[in-house]
Amino acid sequence: xxxxxFNPKQLIEAITKRxxxxxxxxxxxxxxxxxxxxxxxxxxxxxxxxxxxxxxxNYTGEVFTYLDKDVQENLINILTSEQISAxxxxxxxxxxxxxIEEMPSNLMMKILRSASKETRQEINHLLDYSExxxxxxxxxxxxxxxxxxxxxxxxxxxxxxxxxxxxxxYLFVIDNSRKLVGTLRLRDLIFAAENSxxxxxxxxxxxxxxxxxxxxxxxxxxxxxxxxxxxxxxxDGRLVGIITxxxxxxxxxxxxxxxIQKMAAMQPLQEEYLKIPVFTLAKKRIVWLMVxxxxxxxxxxxxxxxxxxxxxxxxxxxxxxxxMDTGGNSGGQTSTLVIRGLAxxxxxxxxxxxxxxxxxxxxxxxxxxxxxxxxxxxxxxxAVGIIKITSSVSPYLVALLVALTLFITIFxxxxxxxTLPIIAKKIGFDPALxxxxxxxxIVDAVSLMVYFFLATQIFRLI
Amino acid sequence: xxxxxFNPKQLIEAITKRxxxxxxxxxxxxxxxxxxxxxxxxxxxxxxxxxxxxxxxNYTGEVFTYLDKDVQENLINILTSEQISAxxxxxxxxxxxxxIEEMPSNLMMKILRSASKETRQEINHLLDYSExxxxxxxxxxxxxxxxxxxxxxxxxxxxxxxxxxxxxxYLFVIDNSRKLVGTLRLRDLIFAAENSxxxxxxxxxxxxxxxxxxxxxxxxxxxxxxxxxxxxxxxDGRLVGIITxxxxxxxxxxxxxxxIQKMAAMQPLQEEYLKIPVFTLAKKRIVWLMVxxxxxxxxxxxxxxxxxxxxxxxxxxxxxxxxMDTGGNSGGQTSTLVIRGLAxxxxxxxxxxxxxxxxxxxxxxxxxxxxxxxxxxxxxxxAVGIIKITSSVSPYLVALLVALTLFITIFxxxxxxxTLPIIAKKIGFDPALxxxxxxxxIVDAVSLMVYFFLATQIFRLI
Numbered sequence: 001x002x003x004x005x006f007n008p009k010q011l012i013e014a015i016t017k018r019x020x021x022x023x024x025x026x027x028x029x030x031x032x033x034x035x036x037x038x039x040x041x042x043x044x045x046x047x048x049x050x051x052x053x054x055x056x057x058n059y060t061g062e063v064f065t066y067l068d069k070d071v072q073e074n075l076i077n078i079l080t081s082e083q084i085s086a087x088x089x090x091x092x093x094x095x096x097x098x099x100i101e102e103m104p105s106n107l108m109m110k111i112l113r114s115a116s117k118e119t120r121q122e123i124n125h126l127l128d129y130s131e132x133x134x135x136x137x138x139x140x141x142x143x144x145x146x147x148x149x150x151x152x153x154x155x156x157x158x159x160x161x162x163x164x165x166x167x168x169x170y171l172f173v174i175d176n177s178r179k180l181v182g183t184l185r186l187r188d189l190i191f192a193a194e195n196s197x198x199x200x201x202x203x204x205x206x207x208x209x210x211x212x213x214x215x216x217x218x219x220x221x222x223x224x225x226x227x228x229x230x231x232x233x234x235x236d237g238r239l240v241g242i243i244t245x246x247x248x249x250x251x252x253x254x255x256x257x258x259x260i261q262k263m264a265a266m267q268p269l270q271e272e273y274l275k276i277p278v279f280t281l282a283k284k285r286i287v288w289l290m291v292x293x294x295x296x297x298x299x300x301x302x303x304x305x306x307x308x309x310x311x312x313x314x315x316x317x318x319x320x321x322x323x324m325d326t327g328g329n330s331g332g333q334t335s336t337l338v339i340r341g342l343a344x345x346x347x348x349x350x351x352x353x354x355x356x357x358x359x360x361x362x363x364x365x366x367x368x369x370x371x372x373x374x375x376x377x378x379x380x381x382x383a384v385g386i387i388k389i390t391s392s393v394s395p396y397l398v399a400l401l402v403a404l405t406l407f408i409t410i411f412x413x414x415x416x417x418x419t420l421p422i423i424a425k426k427i428g429f430d431p432a433l434x435x436x437x438x439x440x441x442i443v444d445a446v447s448l449m450v451y452f453f454l455a456t457q458i459f460r461l462i
Numbered sequence: 463x464x465x466x467x468f469n470p471k472q473l474i475e476a477i478t479k480r481x482x483x484x485x486x487x488x489x490x491x492x493x494x495x496x497x498x499x500x501x502x503x504x505x506x507x508x509x510x511x512x513x514x515x516x517x518x519x520n521y522t523g524e525v526f527t528y529l530d531k532d533v534q535e536n537l538i539n540i541l542t543s544e545q546i547s548a549x550x551x552x553x554x555x556x557x558x559x560x561x562i563e564e565m566p567s568n569l570m571m572k573i574l575r576s577a578s579k580e581t582r583q584e585i586n587h588l589l590d591y592s593e594x595x596x597x598x599x600x601x602x603x604x605x606x607x608x609x610x611x612x613x614x615x616x617x618x619x620x621x622x623x624x625x626x627x628x629x630x631x632y633l634f635v636i637d638n639s640r641k642l643v644g645t646l647r648l649r650d651l652i653f654a655a656e657n658s659x660x661x662x663x664x665x666x667x668x669x670x671x672x673x674x675x676x677x678x679x680x681x682x683x684x685x686x687x688x689x690x691x692x693x694x695x696x697x698d699g700r701l702v703g704i705i706t707x708x709x710x711x712x713x714x715x716x717x718x719x720x721x722i723q724k725m726a727a728m729q730p731l732q733e734e735y736l737k738i739p740v741f742t743l744a745k746k747r748i749v750w751l752m753v754x755x756x757x758x759x760x761x762x763x764x765x766x767x768x769x770x771x772x773x774x775x776x777x778x779x780x781x782x783x784x785x786m787d788t789g790g791n792s793g794g795q796t797s798t799l800v801i802r803g804l805a806x807x808x809x810x811x812x813x814x815x816x817x818x819x820x821x822x823x824x825x826x827x828x829x830x831x832x833x834x835x836x837x838x839x840x841x842x843x844x845a846v847g848i849i850k851i852t853s854s855v856s857p858y859l860v861a862l863l864v865a866l867t868l869f870i871t872i873f874x875x876x877x878x879x880x881t882l883p884i885i886a887k888k889i890g891f892d893p894a895l896x897x898x899x900x901x902x903x904i905v906d907a908v909s910l911m912v913y914f915f916l917a918t919q920i921f922r923l924i
Contacts, residue, residue: 004753006769016798021858029666029667031687032665060798092843113804126904155652159653162555162652163653169631169649172513186649188633189646204491222711223711223715225493226689226708228707228708244713245690246689246690248711249684249685249710249714252714252715253806256714256722257720257806258800259722260722260725261802264794265795266539266798269799271821272808273800273808273809273817274803274809274816274817278823278824278827279818279823280727281823282823282824282827282828285792285795285828287823289791289792289828290835291469292788292791293787293788293835293836294785294839296783296784296787296788297839299784299787300780300781300849301780303780304777304780304850307776307884310772310779314769315769316764317769317779318765319784321758321765321784321906321910322755322758324783324787324904325754325758325902325903326758328790329727329750329751331749332727333726333747334691335724337725337731337735340723342717344715346736347735347736349520349821355735355790357585357734361740361741361743362740362744362747364742365741366744366748367712369748370748370752372752373752377759381759387762387763387766416576440787440790443487444787448783
């Protein structure tokens with residue numbers, strides 16, 4: 001995969017032997033993300049201190065952002081103000097905010113004290129934006145041009161201020177009140193004549209987001225317009241930052257992970273699984289387990305209500321797990337597709353009619369096949385003696401009852417699975433929260449009611 | 463969100479009135495993705511033809527790639543070879559491959575016949591790579607430099623060949639045998655002195671992928687190294703293409719969607735939900751529903767085997783749905799976290815010990831709380847008459863039986879939920895396929911066995 005033969009042992013050895021030139025050379029030659037992974041395993045604080053004293057800050061700054069949270073905290077504890085300041089000078093503000101946000105407040109204060117006045121202002125500014133907003137993930141280091149700049153003047157500006165900027169591939173044009181009036185790419189400058197004006201070659205049909213927009217909205221705009229960077233403005237159109245596509249990739253993964261966790265009846269975790277303590281993991285799951293256990297009690301009550309039916313015909317109990325499972329799986333299939341479609345913007349609440357009619361078609365085909373198969377299967381099981389249906393009733397009637405219940409259950413499951421997420425979306429709730437388990441619990445109860453209702457009708461037991 | 467006031471009606475009107483200057487102006491002024499969305503709704507082929515005759519191909523080429531599949535097919539049907547050729551000249555080869563791959567073969571042949579010899583070779587070349595491989599999503603339009611080029615020579619090359627390239631932000635350096643020896647960014651050229659050599663400023667610690675690598679692997683490398691573009695090479699290191707981050711965003715979404723669908727017991731869909739015919743939707747679901755229905759039969763057999771127990775103490779039936787649901791949910795929570803962790807590379811099979819010990823901790827806390835709560839809840843239900851436990855046994859013993867079963871079930875569910883996905887990964891199967899429903903079905907059977915075993919022990923019924 002990689003063209004380079006990075007050897008972790010070589011780095012560890014150079015560090016423990018305090019081999020300054022060798023350590024510096026490794027930092028120069030190899031990918032800093034691979035190096036950070038090795039540093040995460042170092043336990044002796046003196047070894048870490050040695051690195052941050054030895055290696056120039058333009059390397060250690062970037063490496064610092066890749067370190068694990070606890071290693072970062074240890075380092076902030078042991079580094080001097082000057083060393084921290086050197087790191088901060090070499091890290092983009094949005095990355096500083098990323099690690100500062102999660103630190104205990106004493107370390108956060110140490111960092112803010114070490115930062116230059118300008119950096120400190122920027123950090124505070126970004127920290128003010130609410131979590132998951134465009135403002136909180138944007139960076140403020142960008143290149144601003146004016147309409148009246150010539151290409152040559154613009155290139156000079158870029159050469160002068162560009163080293164600080166996160167990207168120089170995307171450039172932004174503002175007017176005197178700092179309002180964003182146009183965008184262009186570095187490549188447009190390369191291909192333009194030296195004396196043309198920025199105003200002539202900039203694009204005015206750009207797309208932008210507001211600081212207050214949710215990161216999920218930002219991600220969907222990136223996807224819709226295939227963007228690599230997007231300008232962030234205030235409500236009145238003043239340019240304040242830029243979000244680049246690499247920050248969006250993390251957002252897309254996070255959002256998918258959150259939805260997956262919610263669909264599996266958990267409150268979303270804020271971090272990687274292995275980094276979360278057991279107690280927090282348990283807390284995130286108990287609430288939903290309780291709620292669902294409690295609702296399953298009502299399914300039990302339905303059985304309790306029809307105990308007489310089961311006493312007359314105990315064989316009916318055999319099919320309860322199969323009916324519950326198949327109903328839950330059918331409903332879960334539908335709700336999962338609808339929830340994911342809504343999350344990706346491929347389905348909107350206006351498509352409800354289309355979704356429902358599609359699902360009814362699927363229910364007809366899937367329900368029909370499953371019911372037919374199950375009818376034969378039950379008769380076979382009874383004939384060869386896998387199950388014993390009491391001789392007081394015809395096995396054909398029992399098979400008919402189960403097959404009919406299955407067919408109706410699949411219809412109801414697909415309806416509930418289509419409807420619930422779309423209602424949730426419509427009234428402003430999170431569709432993923434309404435997913436799998438809740439659908440399953442409702443379908444369980446419904447399928448048992450259908451089962452016992454049909455049983456009393458077919459066998460006239462009550 | 464957008465700074466521009468694009469009005470779909472204005473475009474439709476200009477088209478139906480055959481207002482050439484107005485249509486051209488709209489294509490120049492507004493975002494082509496928004497325009498494509500309007501064109502998708504046009505039903506009269508003559509209107510579409512008018513656009514592709516009127517608007518210059520540098521606009522219609524890009525717009526074409528954004529159109530729905532059926533609109534694209536209609537257009538290829540009605541356009542002349544010259545018009546198709548003009549479109550192809552204005553579209554990157556990877557985008558041509560994207561739409562050509564899904565077309566009926568007569569239309570594919572028409573496109574290939576209309577393409578220039580060079581384009582045709584590139585298309586055939588990309589079509590040869592297996593689906594979902596790096597080769598199939600890369601583009602071949604990139605900028606190649608030599609080590610001995612000066613900055614000035616490199617800039618001249620870029621100005622000359624760069625307009626064809628998908629990106630000029632990332633540049634690649636090859637030797638005489640076309641082996642990739644270094645990478646650099648356009649910004650490095652901007653900041654370098656005009657007479658320095660490319661070989662002096664290029665990075666040699668670059669990351670690359672092979673044409674045969676799976677797109678999921680490519681996506682994980684993009685994420686790991688925060689890349690915006692990655693070079694694609696043959697096994698022996700020759701440069702053949704480039705993948706940019708905007709193509710990877712689609713891959714990340716696709717992979718998450720596939721995993722979500724598999725976890726919900728479906729074969730993954732290849733397209734957006736609303737575009738798939740009912741019959742295909744049904745086909746993708748029936749297989750799993752059948753398998754799971756069939757396995758649930760065995761859960762039924764467990765009940766059948768213990769029918770005597772239920773005849774003696776029918777109240778035990780009431781708790782079956784709750785035990786099955788809670789077991790299924792607990793196992794599903796664990797398997798979902800493990801599967802997602804494996805997919806994102808946050809968990810590896812080596813972490814099995816860590817995962818299992820965490821989950822045992824969670825089982826202790828969650829199982830303990832739920833069992834304690836349920837014990838009290840059952841006694842309460844019985845005391846106020848919500849359920850009727852027969853007078854022949856102590857309600858305390860029944861509550862104890864259910865609570866104990868619940869506790870053991872949650873332990874087993876969490877073990878199965880941790881183990882199954884990791885075994886799948888270890889033996890080279892897809893962990894997502896082993897997820898939710900299969901875990902649920904196994905846990906169902908296990909929980910009932912525990913339930914009846916404990917019941918016979920506690921009440922000595924058999």
